[in-house]
Amino acid sequence: MSGAQGQAAPPAAPAAPPAGAGAPRRRTARRLLGRPEMGALVGALAVYLLFYAVAPTFRHVDSLSTVLYQSSTLGIMGVAVALLMIGGEFDLSAGVAVTTSALTASMFAFQLTLNVWAGVCVALLLSVAIGALNGFLLVRTKLPSFLITLATFLMLQGLNLAVTKAITGEVATDSIRDMDGFDQAKKVFAATLTIGGTHLRVTVLWWLGFACLATWVLLRTRYGNWVFAVGGNAESARAVGVPVAFVKVSLFMTVGFAAWFTGMHQLFAFNTVQSGGGVGNELRYIAAAVIGGCLLTGGYGSVFGPVVGAFLFGMASQGIVYADWDPDWFMFFLGAMLLLAVLLNLWVRRQATRR
Amino acid sequence: MTTPENPAEPAGPKGATTPAGAAEPAGPAAPGGAAPLVELVGVGKTYGTIRALDGVDLAVHPGRVSCVLGDNGAGKSTLIKIIAGVHRHTSGELRIDGRPVRLDSPRQALDRGIAAVHQDLATVSLMPVWRNFFLGSELTRGRWPFQRLDVARMRAVADAELRGMGIVLDDLDQPVGSLSGGQRQSVAIARAVYFGARVLILDEPTAALGVKQSGVVLRYIAAARDRGLGVVLITHNPHHAHLVGDHFTVLRLGSVELAAPRSGVTLDELTRHMAGGAELAQLERELSGPA
Numbered sequence: 088m089s090g091a092q093g094q095a096a097p098p099a100a101p102a103a104p105p106a107g108a109g110a111p112r113r114r115t116a117r118r119l120l121g122r123p124e125m126g127a128l129v130g131a132l133a134v135y136l137l138f139y140a141v142a143p144t145f146r147h148v149d150s151l152s153t154v155l156y157q158s159s160t161l162g163i164m165g166v167a168v169a170l171l172m173i174g175g176e177f178d179l180s181a182g183v184a185v186t187t188s189a190l191t192a193s194m195f196a197f198q199l200t201l202n203v204w205a206g207v208c209v210a211l212l213l214s215v216a217i218g219a220l221n222g223f224l225l226v227r228t229k230l231p232s233f234l235i236t237l238a239t240f241l242m243l244q245g246l247n248l249a250v251t252k253a254i255t256g257e258v259a260t261d262s263i264r265d266m267d268g269f270d271q272a273k274k275v276f277a278a279t280l281t282i283g284g285t286h287l288r289v290t291v292l293w294w295l296g297f298a299c300l301a302t303w304v305l306l307r308t309r310y311g312n313w314v315f316a317v318g319g320n321a322e323s324a325r326a327v328g329v330p331v332a333f334v335k336v337s338l339f340m341t342v343g344f345a346a347w348f349t350g351m352h353q354l355f356a357f358n359t360v361q362s363g364g365g366v367g368n369e370l371r372y373i374a375a376a377v378i379g380g381c382l383l384t385g386g387y388g389s390v391f392g393p394v395v396g397a398f399l400f401g402m403a404s405q406g407i408v409y410a411d412w413d414p415d416w417f418m419f420f421l422g423a424m425l426l427l428a429v430l431l432n433l434w435v436r437r438q439a440t441r442r
Numbered sequence: 443m444t445t446p447e448n449p450a451e452p453a454g455p456k457g458a459t460t461p462a463g464a465a466e467p468a469g470p471a472a473p474g475g476a477a478p479l480v481e482l483v484g485v486g487k488t489y490g491t492i493r494a495l496d497g498v499d500l501a502v503h504p505g506r507v508s509c510v511l512g513d514n515g516a517g518k519s520t521l522i523k524i525i526a527g528v529h530r531h532t533s534g535e536l537r538i539d540g541r542p543v544r545l546d547s548p549r550q551a552l553d554r555g556i557a558a559v560h561q562d563l564a565t566v567s568l569m570p571v572w573r574n575f576f577l578g579s580e581l582t583r584g585r586w587p588f589q590r591l592d593v594a595r596m597r598a599v600a601d602a603e604l605r606g607m608g609i610v611l612d613d614l615d616q617p618v619g620s621l622s623g624g625q626r627q628s629v630a631i632a633r634a635v636y637f638g639a640r641v642l643i644l645d646e647p648t649a650a651l652g653v654k655q656s657g658v659v660l661r662y663i664a665a666a667r668d669r670g671l672g673v674v675l676i677t678h679n680p681h682h683a684h685l686v687g688d689h690f691t692v693l694r695l696g697s698v699e700l701a702a703p704r705s706g707v708t709l710d711e712l713t714r715h716m717a718g719g720a721e722l723a724q725l726e727r728e729l730s731g732p733a
Contacts, residue, residue, distance in 0.1 A: 307590045309580040312569075316577050319566035326528065326560055327578035327633075328549040386568040 123380030124392030126431035130378065130424065131399050138406035145409040148285050155287070158401030159294035160349065161368075161375060162394055166294070166301050167345035168372040169393035173305070174338045175318035175385025176232040178221060180239035181342055182368030187243050188214045188350030189360040190251055193260040202268040211347045217243070218343025222336030244366060251362035262358040269355070276348070277356040290352055294394070297345075301390040314338065319386025374421070375400055378428040399424060477540030478503050479641050479672040480525060480556065485534035486696075487520050494520040495696045497534065501689075502641055502672040507663065509675045509683035511716050512693035518676045521693070522643045525674065526558035527551030552578075557634035558643040565626055567619030571611060574618045575600040575633050599636070607632045607662055624655030631662050635669065642666050643674045648682050660686055680712040692716060 138145040164181060171178055178184075188210045196206030217239065224235045248258070255261060263269055278289040305311035313334045316324035325331045354360055377383060378399060379392025403420050478501040487495040495517040502508050512518045523529040524536065527545035535542050538554050545551050548558070565574045572593075581592040581599075597614055604611065607628055611621075618626055627647045634642050644663065648656040663686050667673050677683050683690060690707055692700040692715045700707070700715045 303590075307593070309582060309589075309591065312573055312577060312580055312591065315569050315573070316566050319568040323560075323566050324577065326526070326548050326558060328547075328552050329578045330549075382568075386566065 123387060123389045123432075124395055125380070126428050127379045127392050127395040127399065129431060130428050131395050131402070134399055134402050134406070134424070138402060138410060142406060142410035145406055150405065150409060152285050152287050152291075154398070154401045154405045155291045156401075157404055158397045159288065159290040160352065161371060161400050162294045162397030163290065163297055163349050163352075164342075164345050164368070164372045165375040165379075165393040165397045166297050166390055167342040169376040169379065169381050169388060169390055170301060170305065170314060171338045171342050172373070172376050172381045172383070173318050173385060173388040174314045174334060175321065176225065176335060176338065177236060177373065178218075178339065178342050179233065179236040179369050180217070180221065180243055181236075181346055181372055182365040182370075183240055183243045183247060184214060184217055184343065184346035184365070185350045185353065185368065186247050186360065186362065186365035187217070188347045189354040190247055190260060190350075190362060192351065193263055193354055193360050194251070194254055196266060197261050197263055198254060200266075203263055203266050203272050204268045206263075207272060207351060210350065211344070214343040214347035214350070215340050216343070218340040218346075219336055221343075222339035225339070226332040226335055240369065247362045247365075258362050260360045260362070263354070264358045272351070273355040276351040276354075293348070294397075298390050298394045305390055310334070315386060317385075371400065371421075374425050378425055380432050396428075399428075477537070479539065480674075481537040481540070482521075482525070483535045483537065485521075485524060485531045485536060487517075487524060487529065488532050493696055495524070495531075498691075498693070498696075498698055499701070500674075500691055502674055504640070504672050505667055505670045506688040507667050507673040507675055507686050508689045508691065509677065509687035510691050510693060511677060511680060511683055511712070512699075513678060513716070515695070516693040517696040518678075518693055519645060520696075522558055522560075522645050522674065522676055525551070525641075526556060526560075526643055528558075552637070555638060555640035556643065557637065557639035557641070558645065559627065559630040559634060559647065560645045565618045565630055567626075568617050570615045571604075571618055571621070571629060572597045572600040572614045574629060575603070575636075579637055603632045603636045604629065607665070608658075622655060623651050624658045627651075627659050628662055631659075631666065635666055635671070639671060641672045641674065643676070645676045646678070647675070648677065648679060656682060678716065680709060680716045684709045684712055 144150055164185070168178060168181055191213050192203070192206035192210035194206075195201070195209045196203045199205075221232070221236055221239055224230075225232050228235070251260065252258065274289075276289075280287045280289060280292075305314060313324065313329045316329050317331050317334045321331050350360075353364075375396035376388065376393045377396070379389070379394065379396035381388030381393060400421065403424060404417060407414055407417050407420065480500075480502040482498055482500040484497045484499065485495065486493070486497055498517070498521060500508060500510070500521070510518055510521060520529065524531045524545075527548045527550050530544060530546065536545070537543065538556070543554075545554075551558070566577065569577070573596075576596050576599075581596050582589050583592045584590050601611075601614060609625055609628055609632070618629060621629065627644075631642070631644070631647075647659045647663070651659065660682060663673055663675060667686070673686075675683060675687065684704075687704060689703050690700065690712060691698055692712070700712075
């Protein structure tokens with residue numbers, strides 16, 4: 088640390104470096120490089136150009152729409168998980184929580200022969216309650232969220248299978264295609280819009296909408312300030328009066344909300360839910376957030392970054408198909424991308440903080 | 443965190459050495475007549491079976507600097523955490539403006555005008571300077587669903603307040619972690635002063651700083667004192683304490699070893715008490731022993 092200006096002679100120290108014109112531009116460049124999502128943007132551009140070059144079908148607008156759809160199913164969770172990570176915590180149960188939500192809505196409505204909206208509402212309550220439970224256990228026990236949510240993850244995984252089998256006798260739920268309210272709910276959660284001859288899934292709009300809302304909350308509200316603070320240094324935050332427990336619990340509940348929304352999309356897009364689904368997705372959400380520049384240790388990151396991170400995932404998963412590569416390479420590709428992204432982020436941050 | 447090195451041992455020399463004429467009872471007979479801003483009477487704190495603090499008296503008056511000195515584990519940090527509402531005392535009485543209170547959170551202490559600048563928790567280092575300055579007391583505009591941070595005003599105020607303390611930053615967006623240690627402490631002090639603190643508690647503000655930067659921080663302490671704030675300065679550096687202090691309390695293993703106003707103690711005495719007094723003499727004899 089060589090902050091040479093300012094502290095030397097307190098009153099009226101001429102601290103601004105004498106450079107007049109050159110300094111501000113360099114500062115702007117440095118601030119731009121210091122943005123958390125910079126690495127993801129560069130990576131996304133590179134991957135886009137790669138597939139653009141090797142896969143002719145990738146260049147079609149319809150392909151872009153498919154890529155965006157793929158990205159959005161991951162990205163909606165990615166937004167909430169990113170907020171949680173900036174707030175300094177993980178949620179390993181996020182992947183199966185999506186399935187739990189979809190199963191709950193489906194079975195509740197089907198078994199009691201209710202309007203599907205009743206199931207949707209019950210699922211919302213349950214999902215947010217699971218988030219609240221995670222958060223409550225965390226703030227009460229002060230155990231690492233890794234352990235707490237690992238436990239919820241395993242429990243939910245078991246419950247998903249066991250309860251579904253006990254109620255339906257199978258590993259998947261019955262189709263709710265013909266039930267009251269299905270078409271209406273499908274319009275909300277899984278509609279396909281046609282814009283100028285191109286099909287666009289409504290989840291893409293929800294995804295971007297949620298991302299904009301989350302960005303505004305994070306950067307322009309008191310709550311957002313608190314999220315950064317509890318993730319950066321929870322004790323300091325508490326010492327200046329930030330309600331740390333409230334922020335943490337509410338962040339877990341936000342993840343619960345996103346899990347509900349994603350679960351509803353799956354339910355109304357496919358009519359039925361596989362009870363074993365969702366396992367492994369929690370790590371993809373975290374990977375999207377990390378590729379997007381969120382620090383694993385909290386206190387630093389953005390929402391826009393993880394949006395780009397999710398887009399990278401979407402491009403990779405679809406691009407491999409369009410390029411006619413063996414899909415078995417997908418995971419390897421993702422891993423390599425993650426590694427590159429974190430290395431790039433590390434390098435960029437070092438450049439930015441060097442003074 | 444401070445815990446006595448050896449909890450089994452009776453907590454420190456009880457009959458603390460008090461220089462003649464210096465025995466200022468920390469009771470209601472405080473100078474000036476008015477009740478002290480903050481007063482501790484026989485305050486103790488136990489963590490389970492460990493006694494971190496025992497029977498400590500301390501009074502904080504407006505426009506005066508009370509120094510609390512002590513070795514590692516003497517109970518200094520525990521003491522300020524009690525005043526700042528981070529921990530609750532387990533015995534004795536904490537009075538604010540003469541009335542006994544129990545503080546359950548730092549927020550409650552802040553609401554009563556008691557602000558602590560902790561050694562390790564002064565700021566959130568990854569956050570920009572202006573966000574740190576207003577953390578927990580952000581300025582907003584608009585009504586609830588659209589209530590948002592008043593970024594322009596927050597930046598302007600933070601900049602003006604920091605300039606008032608002689609810290610001129612060319613970029614308020616730089617993370618606090620990129621400031622020097624002295625600047626970071628000063629940001630925290632400026633924040634506390636701006637938010638109307640009447641009592642400022644500083645935990646080892648100069649511990650990690652060089653001579654020059656310590657000077658900067660000490661000047662801000664004097665400035666805060668001159669503005670009429672009651673200052674509690676926690677330090678293990680008797681030289682720094684003696685520069686700005688009006689009253690000195692030396693803690694040893696959780697109890698008061700020395701309590702004296704500035705007039706009642708010299709720097710040498712202070713240094714000797716800090717260094718362990720009798721214990722050090724004993725050690726000196728041992729080490730130079732059978733030569």
